[in-house]
Amino acid sequence: KAGVTQTPRYLIKTRGQQVTLSCSPISGHRSVSWYQQTPGQGLQFLFEYFSETQRNKGNFPGRFSGRQFSNSRSEMNVSTLELGDSALYLCASTVLGGYGTEAFFGQGTRLTVV
Amino acid sequence: GESVGLHLPTLSVQEGDNSIINCAYSNSASDYFIWYKQESGKGPQFIIDIRSNMDKRQGQRVTVLLNKTVKHLSLQIAATQPGDSAVYFCAENGGSQGNLIFGKGTKLSVKP
Numbered sequence: 602k603a604g605v606t607q608t609p610r611y612l613i614k615t616r617g618q619q620v621t622l623s624c625s626p627i628s629g630h631r632s633v634s635w636y637q638q639t640p641g642q643g644l645q646f647l648f649e650y651f652s653e654t655q656r657n658k659g660n661f662p663g664r665f666s667g668r669q670f671s672n673s674r675s676e677m678n679v680s681t682l683e684l685g686d687s688a689l690y691l692c693a694s695t696v697l698g699g700y701g702t703e704a705f706f707g708q709g710t711r712l713t714v715v
Numbered sequence: 716g717e718s719v720g721l722h723l724p725t726l727s728v729q730e731g732d733n734s735i736i737n738c739a740y741s742n743s744a745s746d747y748f749i750w751y752k753q754e755s756g757k758g759p760q761f762i763i764d765i766r767s768n769m770d771k772r773q774g775q776r777v778t779v780l781l782n783k784t785v786k787h788l789s790l791q792i793a794a795t796q797p798g799d800s801a802v803y804f805c806a807e808n809g810g811s812q813g814n815l816i817f818g819k820g821t822k823l824s825v826k827p
Contacts, residue, residue, distance in 0.1 A: 605758070607758075634814065634815075636817075643804075643817055643818070643819045643820065644759075644804065644817035645817075646810060646814040646815065646816075649813075649814060656813075657810075657813055657814055659810075659814065691758050691759070698764070700747060700764050700765065700766045701746075701747030701749075701764060701766060701808060702747070702808065702815075703749070703761060703764065704749070704761070704806075704815060705761060706751075706758035706759045706760070707758050708756070708757050708758045709757075709758050
């Protein structure tokens with residue numbers, strides 16, 4: 602079974618631009634969560650999608666948005682990029698396991714804003 | 716490789732020794748906890764989980780201990796190997812949006 606696939610792996614953008622990142626979850630998983638990882642803040646929750654609907658949202662500005670398609674693939678978009686948006690963006694495919702909701706991560710997209 | 720934390724606590728152990736990584740969680744209402752391992756250039760990898768109605772759970776070479784009284788979680792790795800070198804995160808399901816909350820991470824360095 603293929604794991605979580607994120608594209609692209611690396612991205613360099615200029616301040617003010619916008620960017621779209623893609624995530625394909627594990628086959629059969631319907632829930633996708635996005636996280637931002639930075640050295641200073643660690644892993645922070647952005648949002649979660651389930652069956653094409655945003656189910657939960659973290660404490661990020663409206664410049665950060667996402668969506669999910671009928672095949673469970675998800676995209677996140679960041680508009681008007683700022684230098685502080687440079688981070689590793691991780692997508693997690695989640696499923697209810699024996700003990701709780703298990704999250705399986707992709708390798709991430711490293712975004713650098715210059 | 717990618718840096719996941721410039722000021723992480725670091726644990727350095729000799730190959731073959733046992734490692735203990737500690738984590739203090741934040742929400743007393745959290746009832747599910749997970750340990751993740753993140754190697755350089757990769758996303759976090761699920762290691763082991765535990766529910767709050769348990770004190771201990773064992774996997775292959777790993778044991779997780781939960782102390783709800785002091786909101787403390789630990790990961791024990793037996794016979795640590797060079798391949799265990801990574802950053803280890805604990806996570807709890809106590810986010811206000813039902814999301815996972817991650818600890819800052821501990822960097823484990825294994826000396827051959």
